[in-house]
Amino acid sequence: xxxxxxxxxxxxxxxxxxxxxxxxxxxxxxxxxxxxxxxxxxxxxxxxxxxxxxxxxxxxxxxxxxxxxxxxxxxxxxxxxxxxxxxxxxxxxxxxxxxxxxxxxxxxxxxxxxxxxxxxxxxxxxxxxxxxxxxxxxxxxxxxxxxxxxxxxxxxxxxxxxxxxxxxxxxxxxxxxxxxxxxxxxx
Numbered sequence: 553x554x555x556x557x558x559x560x561x562x563x564x565x566x567x568x569x570x571x572x573x574x575x576x577x578x579x580x581x582x583x584x585x586x587x588x589x590x591x592x593x594x595x596x597x598x599x600x601x602x603x604x605x606x607x608x609x610x611x612x613x614x615x616x617x618x619x620x621x622x623x624x625x626x627x628x629x630x631x632x633x634x635x636x637x638x639x640x641x642x643x644x645x646x647x648x649x650x651x652x653x654x655x656x657x658x659x660x661x662x663x664x665x666x667x668x669x670x671x672x673x674x675x676x677x678x679x680x681x682x683x684x685x686x687x688x689x690x691x692x693x694x695x696x697x698x699x700x701x702x703x704x705x706x707x708x709x710x711x712x713x714x715x716x717x718x719x720x721x722x723x724x725x726x727x728x729x730x731x732x733x734x735x736x737x738x739x
Contacts (some may be wrong), residue, residue, distance in 0.1 A: 576623055576637065580662030581606075582644075583654035583723050584632045591626045592648030597647040598634050604689050606633040608671055610727075626661050627683055633668060663722050670703045670718045674729050684717050684728035698735035707736060 569599065583694055586594045593737040595607040608627040613620055632700045638660040641653060674681050694704045705718040714733050719726040 561670065570615070576594050577635075579635045579637050580631050581635050581665060581668050583640065583659050583663055583720070584644060584678065585651040586630060586632055586649050586653060587651060588630065591629070591632055594647055594649040597649065598632065598644065599645065601643050603644070604635040606668065606672070608675055608727075612682070624696045627671070627681065627727050628720065628723060629683075631664065631723055631725070638662075661722055663720060666704065667718070667720050670705065671720070673703050674699060674716075674718060674727065677729075679729045679731075681727050682728045684715075684726040693736050695731070695735050700729070700731065705712060707731075 554625065559578055584598075584680040591607045595605050598605040604648065610627050611622050612625050614623050634644060638653075644650060644653060649705050651722040679699065692704065693707050693716075695701055700716070703716065703718065708715045708717055708728070714729045714736070715728045716736075717726050717728050
């Protein structure tokens with residue numbers, strides 16, 4: 553394995569009071585609302601504080617008057633996911649571009665770990681994903697075959713084929729990927 557394929561973070565020696573918040577795999581994921589078009593800035597800021605962050609992107613072809621170009625856009629515009637201790641929110645809230653942490657009753661509301669894992673599986677599969685309107689009603693399935701085996705979502709039948717919708721309930725946002733019908737048996 554080449555050394556360029558492994559990303560390591562080296563932190564300078566600091567006292568405990570200087571370094572307030574390292575991510576612990578035991579901490580839950582939370583949704584962080586960010587200012588418009590600040591997803592990358594917030595993601596970098598959270599990472600620099602030692603927090604695990606996730607700001608998923610998708611490719612979109614955009615047409616200008618003189619050319620067509622592929623650009624990377626956020627799958628969940630206005631949101632970044634971060635794993636942190638909810639009792640230590642100040643480092644997150646002090647990050648430039650952060651508006652607030654998604655909360656219910658003044659307490660940060662965690663995002664289901666399975667939803668984050670499903671989104672990461674979709675993106676790592678190489679299948680094209682795009683934002684999709686949030687769906688409450690539909691058939692929830694667990695894919696049994698194909699590169700997305702084990703991913704859970706809602707199936708939508710379209711004239712062109714099937715799409716799997718994966719949602720983040722707290723954000724009420726979804727993403728869609730094209731799937732083959734035989735991955736789920738029936739659509």
